[in-house]
Amino acid sequence: MSENYRALTRKYRPQNFEDIVSQDHVSSTLMNAIKQNRLSHAYMFCGPRGVGKTTMARVLARTINEIDNSVDGESLNQTLNVVEMDAASNNKVDDVHHLRETVRIPPQNGRYKVFIVDEVHMLSKAAFNALLKTLEEPPEHAIFIFATTEPHKVLPTILSRVQRFDFKRIAVDEIVRRLRKISADENISIDDESLHVIAKKADGALRDALGLMDQAIAFCGDTITHNELVQALNVVGTDRLFQFMNCVKEHDADQGLELINTLLQEGYDIQEFLIGLTEHLRNLYIAHHSKQLYMVEASEETKSKYKQFASDFSRDDLMRMLHLVSEAQIKIKDANQPRIQFEITLLKLIHMERSESLAKLLSDLEEVKKNSKNLASLSSPESKPAVQEKKNEDPATEPAKENENAPAEESSSVVKEELPSSEQEPEATKVIDDEFDIGTPALQTRFSQVNEASKEEVKTEIKVEATTQHSQEAKNLQIEDIKSAWPEFIDSLNGSVSSILKMQTERALPVKLKGTELSLECDNQLAKTMLDEQAKELAGKLHECIGVALRFNVEVSQKIKQTKARNPYERFKEIQQKDPMIRSLVERFGAELEY
Incomplete structure (x- = not known):
C-alpha cells in the first residue's frame, strides 16, 4: 500500500455544499443565510451517524471565511479561524472554560471564528451551564456549530439558543449513485447488485458505505463480483x-x-x-x-x-x-x-399449508355442516306429519286412493286391537311432548276421521295429560340434576347460538327450581337482557339435555363469585383438546394464538 494512501471516507469528503448528498434542505438554508448575511451565532446539526453533520459544519466554516479548496477539510482545524473540539473526550467544566477564553480572541484573518463541537451531548451538565452565557451573547465574530447523534440528551436551555437542523438518512439509490461515481474515478469494476448490497448494508450512512467499499476493494481488487462481495462482507445474498x-x-x-x-x-x-x-x-x-x-x-x-x-x-x-x-x-x-x-x-x-388449501378445507367443512343439518331435518319426527299432511291436501286424489288405503287401515286397526289400550295411546302423547308446540299437525293426522267436536275433546284431554306428565317430571327433577347437566347444556350451544349469547349464558348459574320455573342468577344487566330475549330458544336447548321443559327466570346478583380468568393460551389449548378439527388445523398450518 502506498504511503500516501487515504481511505475513501477521507479522500472523497465534500468540499462544498453541492457535493453533500441528500441534505439539500440544510444546504439551501445555509446558502441563503450566507447570501442574505443572516447567519446565526449558533447552529446544531442532529442526525444519525455518517450522514454529513461534521462535513456540513466544515463546509460552512470554509465558505463564510472564504478558505481556498487547496486546504483540506481535515486541515481546517490547523487554521486559527476554525476550532474543532471533541466533546466526548473534552466534556468537563475546565474544557468549556478554555473554550470561553479562546472565544475572546478575534480571528487573525477572515471575518468569523468558527467553533465546531462534535458529540456535544457528551458534555456534562455543569459544562453545559458554563457555556450558557457565552452561547447566548457571544462576540460578533464567533459562530458555534454543534453536532450530535442524540439531541434529546442536550439541555433544553442549550436547544433554545441555537438553530436546529435535522439530517436524514441517505436513501439507497443516492448511495448507489455516489458509489458508482467514486468507483468510476477509482477505475473499479463493480455491478449494480453489489452496489445495492453495500448501500443496504450501510443503513443510510454514506461514511459506512465508503468504508465497506474500501473493504470490498481490499478483498476483491479492481474487479468486484457479487459472490465475492457477499463472502467478504458476510452478507446473505x-x-x-x-x-x-x-x-x-x-x-x-x-x-x-x-x-x-x-x-x-x-x-x-x-x-x-x-x-x-x-x-x-x-x-x-x-x-x-x-x-x-x-x-x-x-x-x-x-x-x-x-x-x-x-x-x-x-x-x-x-x-x-x-x-x-x-x-x-x-x-x-x-x-x-x-x-x-x-x-x-x-x-x-x-x-406451512397455503391459504388456498385452508380456504378449501373451511368451505368443505361448511358443506358438511349444511348436509348434516339437512339430514337431521329430514330424519326428524316433526317432518313426517308435515309430509303426510301435504299428501292429504289435494282432495282430487283422495277418491282414487280410497280403495288402496283400505287394506292398510284394516291392518292397522287389527294391530291396534291386539295391543293393550295402554300401549295404543302414547303414540299421540309423544307427539305433543313439548309445551311450546302441542303437535297440532300430528293430532289432525291421528284423528282425521273424527268429527270436530270429538277432535276438540281429544285435544283437551291430551293437553291435560301432557301437562300432568310434565308436572310429574318437573316434580321429580332436582336443582342438583340441572347443575350437573349445566356444562353439557353450555357445550350444546356451540354453533347453534351466537358466540356473545353463549358467553353471556356462561355467566348465568342455576340457583333454584320451583315447579317448572328455573331461577338463574347472572352478574350483569346485559346478560339478563339477552337471556330474557332468547329465553324460549335456550329453554328448548335445555329441554334437549334434561328431557323436561322449563321456564327461565333471570335475576342479576352481585354475590356470584367470578372464576379466575383463564389465560388465552390455556383456553386455546382447551379448545384444541375438545375439537379435533381445530387441533388438526393447528398441526397442519402451524397456527399460533395472537392477541
Whole structure:
C-alpha cells in the first residue's frame, strides 16, 4: 500500500455544499443565510451517524471565511479561524472554560471564528451551564456549530439558543449513485447488485458505505463480483434467499435443512439471516402490487425476480411467514439452543399449508355442516306429519286412493286391537311432548276421521295429560340434576347460538327450581337482557339435555363469585383438546394464538 494512501471516507469528503448528498434542505438554508448575511451565532446539526453533520459544519466554516479548496477539510482545524473540539473526550467544566477564553480572541484573518463541537451531548451538565452565557451573547465574530447523534440528551436551555437542523438518512439509490461515481474515478469494476448490497448494508450512512467499499476493494481488487462481495462482507445474498423461498414453495424440507447447514458452516449469523429473510418476505409482499415496486430497494434485475416469485405466494401466506420470522428474532435471542430454534422456524415455513388449501378445507367443512343439518331435518319426527299432511291436501286424489288405503287401515286397526289400550295411546302423547308446540299437525293426522267436536275433546284431554306428565317430571327433577347437566347444556350451544349469547349464558348459574320455573342468577344487566330475549330458544336447548321443559327466570346478583380468568393460551389449548378439527388445523398450518 502506498504511503500516501487515504481511505475513501477521507479522500472523497465534500468540499462544498453541492457535493453533500441528500441534505439539500440544510444546504439551501445555509446558502441563503450566507447570501442574505443572516447567519446565526449558533447552529446544531442532529442526525444519525455518517450522514454529513461534521462535513456540513466544515463546509460552512470554509465558505463564510472564504478558505481556498487547496486546504483540506481535515486541515481546517490547523487554521486559527476554525476550532474543532471533541466533546466526548473534552466534556468537563475546565474544557468549556478554555473554550470561553479562546472565544475572546478575534480571528487573525477572515471575518468569523468558527467553533465546531462534535458529540456535544457528551458534555456534562455543569459544562453545559458554563457555556450558557457565552452561547447566548457571544462576540460578533464567533459562530458555534454543534453536532450530535442524540439531541434529546442536550439541555433544553442549550436547544433554545441555537438553530436546529435535522439530517436524514441517505436513501439507497443516492448511495448507489455516489458509489458508482467514486468507483468510476477509482477505475473499479463493480455491478449494480453489489452496489445495492453495500448501500443496504450501510443503513443510510454514506461514511459506512465508503468504508465497506474500501473493504470490498481490499478483498476483491479492481474487479468486484457479487459472490465475492457477499463472502467478504458476510452478507446473505438475495440468491440464497430466493433459493430458500423455492424450498418453501416446493415444501422441500431436506433441501431447506441442507441450505441452513451450509449457511451456518460458512459462518453466517442466525440473526443476520433472519433479518435478511424478513426484508426478503417484505419485498415479496410489496411485489404483489406492481405500483408499489419502487419501495423495494434493489436493482432492476432483482425487482423483476421479486415480481416473478411473488406470484407463487398469496399475501396472506407472506403475512403469516413475516409473523413467524419476526417472532423468531425475539425468541432466538434468549434461546439456549439458537440453532434448533432457527431450524424449527424455517421448517415451519416449509411445512406451512397455503391459504388456498385452508380456504378449501373451511368451505368443505361448511358443506358438511349444511348436509348434516339437512339430514337431521329430514330424519326428524316433526317432518313426517308435515309430509303426510301435504299428501292429504289435494282432495282430487283422495277418491282414487280410497280403495288402496283400505287394506292398510284394516291392518292397522287389527294391530291396534291386539295391543293393550295402554300401549295404543302414547303414540299421540309423544307427539305433543313439548309445551311450546302441542303437535297440532300430528293430532289432525291421528284423528282425521273424527268429527270436530270429538277432535276438540281429544285435544283437551291430551293437553291435560301432557301437562300432568310434565308436572310429574318437573316434580321429580332436582336443582342438583340441572347443575350437573349445566356444562353439557353450555357445550350444546356451540354453533347453534351466537358466540356473545353463549358467553353471556356462561355467566348465568342455576340457583333454584320451583315447579317448572328455573331461577338463574347472572352478574350483569346485559346478560339478563339477552337471556330474557332468547329465553324460549335456550329453554328448548335445555329441554334437549334434561328431557323436561322449563321456564327461565333471570335475576342479576352481585354475590356470584367470578372464576379466575383463564389465560388465552390455556383456553386455546382447551379448545384444541375438545375439537379435533381445530387441533388438526393447528398441526397442519402451524397456527399460533395472537392477541
